[in-house]
Amino acid sequence: MLQYAVFGVIDGAFLLLATLGFALVSRVHQFLNIAHAELMSISALLTWWFSGGLHLPIWLAALIAIIVVAVLGLGIGRVVYEPMLVRGPAIMLIVSVGVVYLIHGVTEGIVPPGIKSLPLPDLPTIYLGSVRVTVYQLIIVVIAVLSFVGLHLFLSRTRVGTAVRAVSANRELARVRGVDVERATRYVWLIASGLAGLAGVALALVSTLTTDLAFEQILLILSVSILAGLGSIYGVALSAMIIGLTMDLSTVLVPSGYRTAVAFVVIIAVLVFRPRGLFGRKVRLV
Amino acid sequence: MNLMQLLITVVTLGGVYSLLSLALNLQLGYTGLINFGIVAYFAAGAYTYVILVQPAPGEFDSYVFGFGLPVWVGLIGAGLAGSVFALITGWPCLRLRGEYLALTTFAFAEVLGSVITNADAITNGTLGFTNLPQPLENLVAPQDYSKLLAAMIALIVIIVYLVIRRITASPYGTVLKAVRDDELAASLAGKRIQRLRLQSFVAGAFISGIAGAIYTWYTTVASPGLFSADITFTVFIILTLGGIGSNLGALIGAFILIGFQEVVRGLATNPVVAERVGSVVVALEGLMFLLVLRFFPGGAAEALTRLRFRLTAKRRGRSDAGQNPDSGTPVLAASGDGSVG
Numbered sequence: 053m054l055q056y057a058v059f060g061v062i063d064g065a066f067l068l069l070a071t072l073g074f075a076l077v078s079r080v081h082q083f084l085n086i087a088h089a090e091l092m093s094i095s096a097l098l099t100w101w102f103s104g105g106l107h108l109p110i111w112l113a114a115l116i117a118i119i120v121v122a123v124l125g126l127g128i129g130r131v132v133y134e135p136m137l138v139r140g141p142a143i144m145l146i147v148s149v150g151v152v153y154l155i156h157g158v159t160e161g162i163v164p165p166g167i168k169s170l171p172l173p174d175l176p177t178i179y180l181g182s183v184r185v186t187v188y189q190l191i192i193v194v195i196a197v198l199s200f201v202g203l204h205l206f207l208s209r210t211r212v213g214t215a216v217r218a219v220s221a222n223r224e225l226a227r228v229r230g231v232d233v234e235r236a237t238r239y240v241w242l243i244a245s246g247l248a249g250l251a252g253v254a255l256a257l258v259s260t261l262t263t264d265l266a267f268e269q270i271l272l273i274l275s276v277s278i279l280a281g282l283g284s285i286y287g288v289a290l291s292a293m294i295i296g297l298t299m300d301l302s303t304v305l306v307p308s309g310y311r312t313a314v315a316f317v318v319i320i321a322v323l324v325f326r327p328r329g330l331f332g333r334k335v336r337l338v
Numbered sequence: 339m340n341l342m343q344l345l346i347t348v349v350t351l352g353g354v355y356s357l358l359s360l361a362l363n364l365q366l367g368y369t370g371l372i373n374f375g376i377v378a379y380f381a382a383g384a385y386t387y388v389i390l391v392q393p394a395p396g397e398f399d400s401y402v403f404g405f406g407l408p409v410w411v412g413l414i415g416a417g418l419a420g421s422v423f424a425l426i427t428g429w430p431c432l433r434l435r436g437e438y439l440a441l442t443t444f445a446f447a448e449v450l451g452s453v454i455t456n457a458d459a460i461t462n463g464t465l466g467f468t469n470l471p472q473p474l475e476n477l478v479a480p481q482d483y484s485k486l487l488a489a490m491i492a493l494i495v496i497i498v499y500l501v502i503r504r505i506t507a508s509p510y511g512t513v514l515k516a517v518r519d520d521e522l523a524a525s526l527a528g529k530r531i532q533r534l535r536l537q538s539f540v541a542g543a544f545i546s547g548i549a550g551a552i553y554t555w556y557t558t559v560a561s562p563g564l565f566s567a568d569i570t571f572t573v574f575i576i577l578t579l580g581g582i583g584s585n586l587g588a589l590i591g592a593f594i595l596i597g598f599q600e601v602v603r604g605l606a607t608n609p610v611v612a613e614r615v616g617s618v619v620v621a622l623e624g625l626m627f628l629l630v631l632r633f634f635p636g637g638a639a640e641a642l643t644r645l646r647f648r649l650t651a652k653r654r655g656r657s658d659a660g661q662n663p664d665s666g667t668p669v670l671a672a673s674g675d676g677s678v679g
Binding site for chain 1 (some may be wrong): 372374424434436440441442444445446448449452453455456575578612614616617618620621622624625628630632636
């Protein structure tokens, strides 16, 4: 039981990492970027290729992969998403499905089939009483916490962060008041995509890679951010833990095949009572 | 590749998809409901049909129910199953706006997907049902059956298209559009918004359920792998290509996309190429989809309208043939209003 709770926390930490960038985009640009998880899979596959194929050290491989994905995310944001923002969130959601298809088709066309995993050294498993965790799982928890704190400091303590908050609150007003919207959104795309890249690396640390891994992740990312309430960044931390714990503790009671279904049932139940999620902002009528 | 064969596949598979895109058009195009769980109603219809029509289980089968009922009962049952599932899911979902609705329908589809995969007693689990009987299969020689199937599906599509066109052209269709464009105004005019949204949602699900039943005629298999979220996304691509808000567009889009897929697959005769073709098709679809959304939001339906406008203008001998008609399809201008600000 305790073991499942620990797994739940670890999964929660990973979900937090995976959802942060997604929540940032949905807060600032007010749409759901389904393609976020595709960036994760690109970064995971790039890390695999740099370290396994080009024999770079693993940290360098991960670093390059994250930078590539951050820049790619900025490019997609500028070229594909931003010109269409005026068409409203419904169309933007559909647009991001198009991006998913494009990225998925390209990665699947390039990446050789078969099971891929990072060439990682075997690190010892740590036992705390009856509970065991691997070093890699601990690394994920640490990365997730650092990213969360980092994003918080960026948004609250830096000038660009303040600009980002201004843009997310009211883009036009921010522009009129002299906020450099271009610069703020550039940071948003870079940070959000970089976080997706980081999450991809984290995923590659603990699991084998397929080109389909993005899709499994986006479902959970979506549920975490709905539970938190779209646009809420701080709520993501709590929701990620709730979903992570629910999924792993539910395996005690129901077959593990229903693991994700349980997460969704929780979401649906929450939405019935709080249609805007746990921390959702009140709708602004335009 | 045989041209006749290509045509038959496009009519058959394109027919199934055009039923789904007609259903989505009723929900999204006319009422502004973003149903991201289309595949759920499709799968509910398919499995209900199979369970109703399937003979009782033999001693080696792990499923429990099989009623051996006639095909038409199965068809109606499939539509009803879609509707009932839509009622159950619509109750919590339809109060939600925009993306929240999209995501809860998406979530319901995934829940149903894992139930289908795991509830062996009802659905035969990951194996699913195989060797399903095809309706009227004793009527013609086996090699000619695909033609009969295509004809039957074409007939069903035409009937559904005419019914939907009748509904959407009626005053009721106008009310639905009012709900989509301005909910407040519609409710002030005395229209019961929640009820209209639910009706449109359930009606769309009925058609999706029937499409699911018909799909099993084509595949002769019902297994969880067939009913992935890819189906939902494909229907969205189809409707965008055809033009959101146009029934004719929903039909055209389905035949264009399925035709495109089949032609590309047919061209890839070389096995090394064929291995990669699937992903190339996916990438191209994504690209095509993005380009249409960005530069031609009205889709094929708007292209048709413009063409017709030009032709009639030419006939009248006017000189303003090049000007844009203002009859373009409305592209969900209002559906974003209620979402997170």
